[in-house]
Every structure is written in structure tokens, then in C-alpha cells.
Amino acid sequence: MISEHPALPPPVSRPWLACAGAACATAFVVSSWAPALFLVAIPVLWLSLRGHAVVAMIVTATGLAVWGASAPVDPVPPGPISGQGMMATDVLSGRYGPYALIALEDGAILADLPPDAVAARGDLVRLDGLATGEPGTVGGRQHRGTVRVRQFEVIGGPTSPIMSLGNAIRERVATRLTPLVGGRALLAGFLVGNTDGIAAIDEEAMRRSGLSHFTAVSGSNVALFLAVVFIALGPIGVGPRRRAVIGLLVLPVFAAATRFEPSVLRASVMAGIGLAGRLVGVSLEAWQILSAAVIGLVLLEPELVTNPGFQLSVAAAAGVMVGARWPVDRRLRTLTVAIGAQVGVAPLLIAHFGLMPLLSPLVNLAAAPMVALSTVLGVVGMVGPGQFATAGAWLAGLVLWLARFASGWPQIGWLGLLTSASLVLLFFVLPRLRGGVAVTAGLLAAVLILGQSEQPPSPGVVVLDVGQGDAILVSGGGGHYALVDGGPDPVRLISALRRYRVNRLELVILTHVHADHAAGLTGLIGRVSVGEVWADPEPHRAAAADEFFRLLAVDVPVERPSVGQQWALGELTLTVEGPLRRYASPNDQSIVVMVESAARSMLLSGDIEEIAQRELVGLRADVLKVPHHGARTSDLDWLVGVGSDLAVIPVGPNDFGHPSDMVIETLEDSGGVVHRTDVTGDVVVPMG
Numbered sequence: 001m002i003s004e005h006p007a008l009p010p011p012v013s014r015p016w017l018a019c020a021g022a023a024c025a026t027a028f029v030v031s032s033w034a035p036a037l038f039l040v041a042i043p044v045l046w047l048s049l050r051g052h053a054v055v056a057m058i059v060t061a062t063g064l065a066v067w068g069a070s071a072p073v074d075p076v077p078p079g080p081i082s083g084q085g086m087m088a089t090d091v092l093s094g095r096y097g098p099y100a101l102i103a104l105e106d107g108a109i110l111a112d113l114p115p116d117a118v119a120a121r122g123d124l125v126r127l128d129g130l131a132t133g134e135p136g137t138v139g140g141r142q143h144r145g146t147v148r149v150r151q152f153e154v155i156g157g158p159t160s161p162i163m164s165l166g167n168a169i170r171e172r173v174a175t176r177l178t179p180l181v182g183g184r185a186l187l188a189g190f191l192v193g194n195t196d197g198i199a200a201i202d203e204e205a206m207r208r209s210g211l212s213h214f215t216a217v218s219g220s221n222v223a224l225f226l227a228v229v230f231i232a233l234g235p236i237g238v239g240p241r242r243r244a245v246i247g248l249l250v251l252p253v254f255a256a257a258t259r260f261e262p263s264v265l266r267a268s269v270m271a272g273i274g275l276a277g278r279l280v281g282v283s284l285e286a287w288q289i290l291s292a293a294v295i296g297l298v299l300l301e302p303e304l305v306t307n308p309g310f311q312l313s314v315a316a317a318a319g320v321m322v323g324a325r326w327p328v329d330r331r332l333r334t335l336t337v338a339i340g341a342q343v344g345v346a347p348l349l350i351a352h353f354g355l356m357p358l359l360s361p362l363v364n365l366a367a368a369p370m371v372a373l374s375t376v377l378g379v380v381g382m383v384g385p386g387q388f389a390t391a392g393a394w395l396a397g398l399v400l401w402l403a404r405f406a407s408g409w410p411q412i413g414w415l416g417l418l419t420s421a422s423l424v425l426l427f428f429v430l431p432r433l434r435g436g437v438a439v440t441a442g443l444l445a446a447v448l449i450l451g452q453s454e455q456p457p458s459p460g461v462v463v464l465d466v467g468q469g470d471a472i473l474v475s476g477g478g479g480h481y482a483l484v485d486g487g488p489d490p491v492r493l494i495s496a497l498r499r500y501r502v503n504r505l506e507l508v509i510l511t512h513v514h515a516d517h518a519a520g521l522t523g524l525i526g527r528v529s530v531g532e533v534w535a536d537p538e539p540h541r542a543a544a545a546d547e548f549f550r551l552l553a554v555d556v557p558v559e560r561p562s563v564g565q566q567w568a569l570g571e572l573t574l575t576v577e578g579p580l581r582r583y584a585s586p587n588d589q590s591i592v593v594m595v596e597s598a599a600r601s602m603l604l605s606g607d608i609e610e611i612a613q614r615e616l617v618g619l620r621a622d623v624l625k626v627p628h629h630g631a632r633t634s635d636l637d638w639l640v641g642v643g644s645d646l647a648v649i650p651v652g653p654n655d656f657g658h659p660s661d662m663v664i665e666t667l668e669d670s671g672g673v674v675h676r677t678d679v680t681g682d683v684v685v686p687m688g
């Protein structure tokens with residue numbers, strides 16, 4: 001059966017696929033040119049020998065072009081700098097204010113812009129500032145260093161008409177959809193990949209429900225865009241050749257409007273190759289088009305190969321091709337396509353994010369028609385009556401609702417992926433076993449869903465596994481809960497609280513303003529009721545904490561607790577031990593809390609470092625929440641001095657070297673047991 005309806009690429013595509021693979025490998029080793037050229041040489045030689053001379057020439061030419069384009073970055077000398085250049089990105093909003101990449105005559109710089117700076121990609125600008133930082137990369141693009149810009153002025157629009165048109169489309173979408181919130185913000189994402197107005201928690205919900213590929217303009221919109229253009233042009237666009245020419249002319253405009261979003265780039269280049277083929281009378285097979293697009297793109301812009309958006313887009317396209325040809329009943333076709341796309345991206349999702357949503361094919365089946373209709377209404381609303389855009393935004397709001405709803409559904413890792421992939425394969429390959437396979441899958445899913453609810457100890461403390469950051473649930477028993485910090489991720493925090501069935505927090509303590517403690521707290525808004533907040537937003541400030549305070553309802557009191565202040569939480573008492581004074585470092589400014597029951601005590605120490613630790617003399621506790629994710633910023637004598645027999649380190653994947661081996665060894669040598677959340681998951685500390 002399967003051999004009659006090949007789901008795998010036909011033999012003719014194999015050299016193309018091999019070439020695409022070689023191109024990706026080349027891009028991966030792009031920092032070292034000798035092996036890269038060697039890798040290009042192999043397929044070129046092989047293709048030439050097999051009579052694919054044209055492909056060989058393309059590979060060689062693009063390889064050489066990339067080689068010629070690569071030049072080592074020389075850092076911008078520190079000191080005053082002024083000049084003219086072109087905006088290489090839009091103005092982006094960062095943790096410390098707006099910034100952008102600006103291409104000056106002798107290379108790109110990362111510009112920290114004044115708070116009121118307005119400019120679009122492609123604009124010509126003049127700037128005056130102070131060069132400070134080291135070279136680095138932003139969104140995969142290299143720059144020569146950071147410049148703190150003092151004077152900033154737009155002196156002209158883009159020199160390229162394509163970019164101007166793209167900017168005009170983008171501006172039209174932004175103005176027509178203002179205010180960019182909720183469904184309106186998501187529709188701007190569907191249309192041109194403008195994600196400025198999408199709240200972090202909604203973006204996260206889209207990811208966790210398996211819908212993130214829609215958030216910033218899906219590759220499938222390229223086809224939609226072309227269709228709209230052909231319809232709009234009416235009789236001018238009749239005939240395959242004219243259409244091909246028009247398509248080739250307008251594709252770059254769409255790519256510019258969507259800021260060369262990797263998925264659009266992939267789909268546009270594929271559409272372009274298909275149209276060009278039609279123009280010269282060559283019909284290309286889908287696998288050849290995908291391979292050629294990958295080869296061209298990664299050789300022209302090798303950084304793309306490490307871009308998750310590009311990887312996911314290519315994998316999804318390949319998955320759709322396999323799914324569309326899978327030998328099954330035609331009624332199951334939409335399902336096999338959805339499953340194909342998800343199976344294609346699954347390993348990448350797990351590699352990048354650690355988890356993937358188990359039921360994303362189902363969520364996608366439900367969302368895809370809504371997204372498509374919303375996008376079409378949005379397009380009509382951009383060129384015609386605004387009511388269409390409003391209707392489109394309403395539908396996008398529905399997609400958002402679905403995403404939020406499905407974001408709490410089970411997520412699976414590598415093991416879950418292997419299990420579900422085997423079950424799906426069995427379902428399609430062995431029709432006679434379908435009933436049994438379906439029952440097994442249902443049972444496994446039920447176990448996954450039901451197994452998610454847990455009972456927090458009462459009284460007790462749960463140091464939640466929320467990645468690199470702190471989020472600590474304190475349960476006083478009898479439904480009395482407090483939360484100390486929210487971790488870096490709203491959705492992880494909310495799913496953890498849901499797991500323990502926590503709907504109300506009497507007290508929320510934000511130890512200090514850093515994002516790995518504050519960013520997750522925004523997830524509480526509108527989902528978990530909060531009685532009171534203890535925080536100290538001054539003298540240090542950060543965007544993540546400001547966002548939380550901004551969103552917090554006006555009737556929730558926010559208090560800066562003083563040392564010695566207490567909170568009774570069921571059978572537990574929380575006592576403030578620090579900060580003792582104003583510190584220069586936000587970490588030292590952490591609110592330090594002792595949690596005590598009649599039987600045990602636990603010290604929650606925020607991120608305090610040596611200076612604050614040395615001033616907190618004589619604190620002792622049975623359990624220690626190790627400060628600052630176990631970083632080597634602690635006074636080792638102080639750590640030992642707390643005298644705990646159990647030390648808990650909340651930590652996740654990070655580049656800071658947390659936790660330090662020295663800290664762990666010191667704690668273990670002093671006779672304590674050390675638990676870390678990245679190894680054991682949630683660490684439950686009974687306090688009874």
C-alpha cells in the first residue's frame with residue numbers, strides 16, 4: 001500500500017534534499033570557513049558528477065557570495081560618536097527603554113535610543129551619542145557595539161521603494177487596529193507580524209497551546225496575500241505568466257512589510273521559485289522548491305539556520321508535505337496534514353522549549369479556520385470599511401481565548417513525544433489495531449491530565465520549578481496561601497498554581513524587581529485573586545516589576561514591609577528579616593522572610609549577596625532557600641552559619657553558571673542535603 005502512495009519524497013528530490021542538508025550544515029559551521037567550504041564542495045562535486053550542473057553552479061555561487069560577504073566585526077571605539085545611517089530594525093522596546101540596530105557607514109551599531117524616539121526600519125537617521133559596549137548580536141545580526149544615543153533625528157524615508165511600500169502597509173495596519181490590545185493586537189500579528197501589543201502572557205499561551213506559528217504572521221499568509229493581490233488586480237492579473245510576473249514583484253513587498261519574518265521569508269522564496277519556474281515553463285516538485293529555498297536562504301543568510309522561527313517553518317512545511325500524501329482515507333486528510341505539521345516541529349519545540357503541547361494538532365484544527373477568516377476580514381478591513389477589521393479582531397480574540405483555554409492542557413517532553421508518535425504511527429499503519437490504540441492513547445492522556453493535580457502540604461512550602469527564577473508557594477493549611485516571587489514566566493507560574501489548585505493568594509511578596517522574580521507575577525492578574533502585596537519598588541526599578549504594579553487592581557494594597565513585620569498564614573508565621581537598609585545592588589535589596597511553624601523554620605532569602613548577608617547576623621533556619629540561585633555571590637560562611645539541614649536552590653537553564661559547584665559543595669560539606677528545582681522539579685518542604 002505504502003509503496004503505491006509514497007509519503008516520502010520521490011527519488012528525483014533526493015539530490016535537492018541532500019543539498020539543502022549540506023547547506024544547513026555549512027551554515028552551522030559558518031564561523032569556521034575552511035570546513036564550511038569543504039562541506040559545500042562535497043555536494044557540488046557529487047551533483048556535477050551526476051549531471052546536476054546547474055544546481056552545482058547555484059550552490060557554488062551562493063557559497064562564494066556568503067564567503068565574500070563575511071567580514072570580522074571590528075568593535076566601535078569607545079567615546080563620542082556621531083553619524084548618519086539606516087534603521088536596520090524598527091524601534092524595539094527593551095527592558096531599559098527603546099533600542100534599534102542602526103547601520104552606519106562602517107557597520108551596524110546597537111543604539112540605546114531616547115524614550116521618545118520614533119522611526120521605522122529603512123528610515124535614514126542622524127545620531128549623536130556615546131559608544132560604550134562590546135560587539136554582539138541582536139536577533140542573529142551582528143553589531144559593532146552599543147551606543148547611548150543622545151540626539152536622534154529621522155532625516156528621510158527608506159531609499160528602497162519596496163521598503164517604503166512595506167512600511168506603508170505596516171503603518172496602515174497599526175493605525176487601523178489601534179489600540180493594539182487583545183484580539184486587535186493578535187490580528188496585527190496575523191497580518192504583518194507586528195507583535196508589539198500582544199501581552200507576554202498571551203504570547204506564551206499561544207506557544208503552550210501550539211498556536212505560536214500564527215502569532216507573528218504565518219507562512220501560509222503568503223498564499224493569501226498573493227490571492228488578494230490577484231483578485232484586486234482583476235483582469236490585469238489574468239494568465240499564468242502575468243500572474244507569475246506580478247507575484248514576483250509583490251512578494252518582496254510583503255516580505256518587507258512583515259520585516260522578513262523567517263516563516264514569510266521561507267514561504268515567499270518558495271512561492272517565488274514556483275512562480276519563476278512557471279514563467280520559464282519548468283514545473284518543479286514541492287520538495288525541490290523547499291530544498292532550493294532552504295539552500296538559497298541559508299547560504300545568503302547563514303544565521304537563519306539557527307533561528308527557531310526558520311527551523312520551525314521549514315519543519316512544518318516538510319511535515320505538511322508528508323501529511324498531505326500520507327496514504328489514508330481522504331476524510332482524514334486535514335487531520336494527517338495537521339499531525340504532519342506538528343510531528344515535523346515536535347522535536348524542535350522540545351529542543352527549544354523543553355516541552356510541547358500534546359493536543360496541538362486538535363487545537364490547530366480548531367484555530368486554523370478562525371485565523372484564516374480573521375486574516376481575510378483583516379485584509380478587507382485594511383483596504384475597505386473598518387468594520388471588517390473589527391470583526392477580524394473579534395475572531396482573533398476568539399483564537400486568543402482558545403489559546404488561553406488550551407494552554408493548561410498537558411505538555412509532553414521527549415518520552416511523551418516518542419510514546420505519542422508510536423501510537424499515531426500504529427493507528428495509521430495497523431488499521432486492525434485502531435480501536436486498541438485509541439483506547440491506550442485515551443488512557444494515557446487521562447493519566448497525564450489527572451496526574452497534574454497535586455496536594456500542597458499543609459502547612460508547607462513548595463519551591464516551584466519555574467525555570468531560571470524564584471517562585472515559592474507557602475501553604476499555611478486550611479486554604480491559606482502566600483506566594484514569594486513569581487519566576488520568569490507567567491504561564492509556568494499559573495500552571496504550577498493550577499496544579500496545586502490555588503485560586504487565592506492572601507499575600508504576594510516580590511523580593512526584588514528583577515525579571516526572574518517579577519515577570520511571572522503578571523500571570524496572576526485576572527486569574528488568581530491577591531489580598532495584599534509586599535514589595536519595595538524603590539530605589540531600583542525594572543520593566544517586569546513595573547508591569548506587575550501597573551496591572552494590579554487599584555484596591556490591592558502594595559506595602560513596603562518593615563523589618564520585624566509579621567503575617568499570620570494559617571499555621572505559619574511569616575516574619576520580615578531584611579532588607580536592613582538601602583543597598584546599591586537590587587539583589588541585596590531583596591525582602592528576606594522567615595517562615596515558621598511550631599515545628600520548623602525556613603529562610604526565604606531572595607537574591608541577597610555577600611554585603612546584605614554579612615549584615616543579617618545570627619539568622620538560623622531548618623531549611624534554607626539558597627540566595628541568588630546558588631550563585632557564587634554568597635558569603636560561604638553565612639550560608640553555613642544558617643545551619644540548615646536542607647538547602648533548596650531554585651534554578652533553571654542559564655548562562656550565568658548558576659548554581660556554583662562551590663556553593664553546593666560548601667552546603668553539602670556542612671552536612672546539609674541540597675535539592676535543585678532543575679533536577680528534581682518542585683521541591684516540597686513540609687513544615688508540620
Ligand SMILES: [Zn+2]
Pocket residue numbers: 469470514516517607628629
Ligand atoms: Zn534571581
